[in-house]
Amino acid sequence: MTGSTHVALALTATVGVKWLTGFEPNLAGWSCVVLGSLAPDIDAGGSTISRPGSLARKLIPNWLCRAADAIGLSISRKVRRIFGHRKFFHWPILGISMIYGGFYFNNEPLAWFGWGYVWHILGDFCTVRGAPMISPLWWKDLSWSPIRTGSKEEHIIEAVLWAIILILFVLSIPLETREWLSTTGSALWTEALETWQKARNWI
Numbered sequence: 001m002t003g004s005t006h007v008a009l010a011l012t013a014t015v016g017v018k019w020l021t022g023f024e025p026n027l028a029g030w031s032c033v034v035l036g037s038l039a040p041d042i043d044a045g046g047s048t049i050s051r052p053g054s055l056a057r058k059l060i061p062n063w064l065c066r067a068a069d070a071i072g073l074s075i076s077r078k079v080r081r082i083f084g085h086r087k088f089f090h091w092p093i094l095g096i097s098m099i100y101g102g103f104y105f106n107n108e109p110l111a112w113f114g115w116g117y118v119w120h121i122l123g124d125f126c127t128v129r130g131a132p133m134i135s136p137l138w139w140k141d142l143s144w145s146p147i148r149t150g151s152k153e154e155h156i157i158e159a160v161l162w163a164i165i166l167i168l169f170v171l172s173i174p175l176e177t178r179e180w181l182s183t184t185g186s187a188l189w190t191e192a193l194e195t196w197q198k199a200r201n202w203i
């Protein structure tokens, strides 16, 4: 799966939890869900998480962006050489331990990072290559569906996930705020149309 699909999947799961239970991360927690959902691919040698500079492109100067990417890529290549892709860093037990540790040490960001991490591995489990779902008990990669990374099917799934996030986000806005937005929006629209008519008559 590509980085953006991993992020979309983890965010959909988090928005779903919020929708069902009312429990949601704070801003730091949301960032940890995103980072956790990209983190396991540090073993891929060139994935989104290996380019931290590009991730923060709009916030930092260009030279720092290139330096951060160079460091990230070199770490990622070493990790891949030592551990292999979709091996140790794709063990679900790592993410589960982070969630458990987050609760145990009362460290919410760690728990949300682990939550994003687990959803990354579940995402890889849904690709044809699969993921080592019950390692280290059994080393075999298990796969649940024949979707290929970067395929048309994956892009369709990603689009559906972003649509779900958007709908649940809009629905989570309090009713009064939504009503206020729609009345203010339509009043502004009418005003704009009237001004346009006046301008046309004047011309």
Ligand SMILES: [Zn+2]
Pocket (backbone or CB within 6 Å): 040, 041, 086, 090, 120, 124
């Ligand atoms: Zn992965």
